[in-house]
Structure formats: structure tokens, C-alpha cells
Amino acid sequence: MKIVISNTSGEPIYEQIKRQLKESILKGELKEGELLPSIRQLAKDLHISVITTKRAYDDLEREGYITSVVGKGSFVAKQSKESLREIRLKWIEEKMAEIVSESKSLNITLEELQEMLRILYEEDT
The missing domain is CATH 1.10.10.10 (Winged helix-like DNA-binding domain superfamily/Winged helix DNA-binding domain)
Structure with a gap:
């Protein structure tokens, strides 16, 4: 660690x-x-x-x-699968909120942001 x-x-x-x-x-x-x-x-x-x-x-x-x-x-600590999923989803939402805020400050449109996300998401498949 x-x-x-x-x-x-x-x-x-x-x-x-x-x-x-x-x-x-x-x-x-x-x-x-x-x-x-x-x-x-x-x-x-x-x-x-x-x-x-x-x-x-x-x-x-x-x-x-x-x-x-x-x-x-x-x-x-032990986490139930549902609890761990909820915690992870919350963590992802927090990270995405940071990205949205930064994107807005750089005048990146929603469409540009969605395209970046799509490319990154499909990159590993």
C-alpha cells in the first residue's frame, strides 16, 4: 500500500x-x-x-x-455487494462531477464531453 x-x-x-x-x-x-x-x-x-x-x-x-x-x-471492513456497488457509484459520480465542473470552466460542450467518454469507454473493449 x-x-x-x-x-x-x-x-x-x-x-x-x-x-x-x-x-x-x-x-x-x-x-x-x-x-x-x-x-x-x-x-x-x-x-x-x-x-x-x-x-x-x-x-x-x-x-x-x-x-x-x-x-x-x-x-x-466487509461490504455487501450492494453496498459496495453503491459506494463505488457514488465515488464515480463525485469524479464525474469534478470532470463536468472542469469541462464547463474550459467551455467544453456536453457533446464533446460525451464523445471523450465514449472513446475512453470503448478503448478497453
Whole structure:
């Protein structure tokens, strides 16, 4: 598992950690039941405060992405197929909203955007 922290990003460090872990879970890179680095170890690896990593883990646990067991660590939480699909759909919608916003700021028409999406979608088939 690789987490990259940017000190120049406007996004808080705990949010960067949270976002990257969430994306890894949604993409299936981190599997159900997989042990995550301890809060202390992750803080040490990233050269950041334990409080920062704890906040990211607490948020992920509250949102249902991970579970923590005292004395054993934090693990990727079990998700039902329906729940995981809904979470992934929401994630895709958020990414698409960012793309739509950026496209509008560049005066890209809906038709141009749809054509780009069609090309990208068909590229792998």
C-alpha cells in the first residue's frame, strides 16, 4: 500500500490519507479483512503526526470502510455487494462531477464531453 502526501496541496493531510485509502478499497487494491498499517507505523512512514493518521482512520471507520479491533489493528471492513456497488457509484459520480465542473470552466460542450467518454469507454473493449 502506497500513500503519497503532498505538502503543497490545499487538501489537509488526513483527508489525503483518507481519500487514498478509500480509493484503494473501492478499486479492490485493499481487500476485505486486509490488515492496514498501524496508526503509529503509518505516521512514522509518512513522517507525520499520529493524531493526523488517527483522524483519517477514525473517519474511515465512521464511514464504514475499515474496522478496528483493540490490540489487533485496523482492517478493511466487509461490504455487501450492494453496498459496495453503491459506494463505488457514488465515488464515480463525485469524479464525474469534478470532470463536468472542469469541462464547463474550459467551455467544453456536453457533446464533446460525451464523445471523450465514449472513446475512453470503448478503448478497453
